[in-house]
Amino acid sequence: MAERRNHAPTIVDVAEQAGVSRATASRALSGYGRTSAATVERVRRAADEIGYRPNELARAMRAGSTGTIGLVVIADFTNAFFDRATKSIVDAARKRGYQVLISNTDEDAEVERRAIETLLEKQVDGLIVFPSATGHSEHLEAGNLGGRPLVLVDRRLDDLGVSTVTTDDYTGTREAVRNAVALGHSRLGFLVTAANIAGHTVARPPALISSVRDRADGFAAGAAEAGIPPEDQVWHFSEDVPESSEAAVAAMLDLDAPPSIIFTSNNDMALSVLKVAGSRGLAIGREVSLVTVDDSPWAAYMVPGITVVARPVEQLGELAVERLVAEIESPGQPVEDIQLPTELIPRASVADLRTASPER
């Protein structure tokens, strides 16, 4: 019968209960050093009896590692990206014996800086960061990380010299353009959401985050390859808020010669196309075609299904964890820049203009 104290039972309580010393109790439970089988059994039973639960804090302080990794993400809802990435990271970490401390930055660099500071104070063994689009990144430099490894996901920050896992959006978007041209489209719209823009604009903003830049470059490359002249590449940029997105869509549809197909750089923008086109009675996949980046359940199940450049988000998260754990457990790994292949999933949102008589 254990005497109940007012604190959670510690290894000292286990030792008393089993009639051995702290050291022996610890040895028996952790299984290092030499302990007789009888003692191990006695200590185990004692621990069970008093409901002992090891204090991972103390263990971590002694060991110098916490078995915890810090995750700094940018929560967005429409893309089903945040949750897929988060889930895959949490699950992959758990499989390798790590827990995840999560922070959300909402694209705010200052919040990101403080979040990383807090995570480091909590002694995470390493960091996985979806870097925010705004602001600088001194806080991500090795010298400010207390020697703890960092892996970037989804967005490259080239001058940082740190392992990065992204998807090959350049090739994916280029492929999508090629596919559209093959189906007879010859005037292509491209709607890009970007941070740090006021409203919407036709001028390309000076700095795009790497993922969006890749999509833009892929679009341009695909169009050039297919011989689409610049005047038939219609670019619009907007903030990532519904009002700006919808205004950008409306402006594009209001052109004297609107494009037959609209590419969007993310799903928020794609939904704006759905909404604005719907309100004008334009049927997707007939009067207006649509391609977006990132697959999602609704894109697959809608009628018509939306043609997408699918990114292997789960793999993205898993690889990030794999890289990070490798650097944690054997430091000095070479820096890797992993780019995962994307996949064009053709559905019904892109009209085949080769057979149908051109509408509008």
Place this chain on the structure above:
Amino acid sequence: MAERRNHAPTIVDVAEQAGVSRATASRALSGYGRTSAATVERVRRAADEIGYRPNELARAMRAGSTGTIGLVVIADFTNAFFDRATKSIVDAARKRGYQVLISNTDEDAEVERRAIETLLEKQVDGLIVFPSATGHSEHLEAGNLGGRPLVLVDRRLDDLGVSTVTTDDYTGTREAVRNAVALGHSRLGFLVTAANIAGHTVARPPALISSVRDRADGFAAGAAEAGIPPEDQVWHFSEDVPESSEAAVAAMLDLDAPPSIIFTSNNDMALSVLKVAGSRGLAIGREVSLVTVDDSPWAAYMVPGITVVARPVEQLGELAVERLVAEIESPGQPVEDIQLPTELIPRASVADLRTASPER
């Protein structure tokens, strides 16, 4: 000039650098006790110079609290529920000075049990749990939680006597039924996804998780109130996997007298309706009406927009954090069972049968 050691600088290094004792350095930085202004300044400067970052682990061990809460969720993608809830919890926690350790259970009770064990070992100050539908819940009883507070979210576990934050899905669903009947619908389908079912079935499974049970009860109550006879309430149950869902939808549409409207208990099921109806050329909001629980961007922006019972997910998360932090910081709070109101958002997916001539 600080002498660089091979370990992260500690308060001892700061003290040396400033020429004071550990205790004084700690006082100067933490701002308790008495310290002269000059010393505070000197210590601060020393800390800056050597890049001191406090070790939150050591502080937590001494203080007995970590400033960390454990979050145990069930990741799902379609509902935009996981990410909205997670984000709101992470953000609300941060505002109150807490970080979040996140675990995902995938509805597996054993994984949930182990996740909670790990979180407790890591000395979280409290737990927010979306309880899994399967298995028992001894691991959630107060005696097994080491005295740390727990708040349940989204699903009630009545015999646990613990604060719970849910949404009033009963009233929401009842309201939705009432609305549909007012629009002329008189034969109502209800598609329910539930764990622990093999395939799909017409028989109501013995145990439904509280949120789904509330929706079912609300549906039944609304139909009864509106005078819909039992034979015009068509129930189908299925597993939460696409194959079962789609089979259930198909079976319902294959009835001799299919319902004019289908209610679904979640968005996975609603997407299955979209898919199957689409593949049969049935237009949503015309030949088949649809109402689901949980709003999401795609439900709002699709054409037609989907009528939904919207749940205040962000508020759910915030209130859970608020309750938990209250119990952490002043123990002995009364147990609260908070039910947040839902809102019916009528869109175009429910046909108005009063004016239109009945189709099919």
Place this chain on the structure above:
DNA sequence: ACCGCTTGCGAGATCGTTCTCGCAAACTTG
């Protein structure tokens, strides 16, 4: 000039664990 009070600071204990070291008992070996 003496007493009491405030101020500033340092020594040491503490949180709960792991791990090194040393010691005694038991065991092996020629």
Place this chain on the structure above:
DNA sequence: CAAGTTTGCGAGAACGATCTCGCAAGCGGT
């Protein structure tokens, strides 16, 4: 049977912070 080796276990230090004491110096009041 003596000497060396293995085995099992306990004492104590360590991780890095906070906090309780107690001490010495400075201060004002009488």
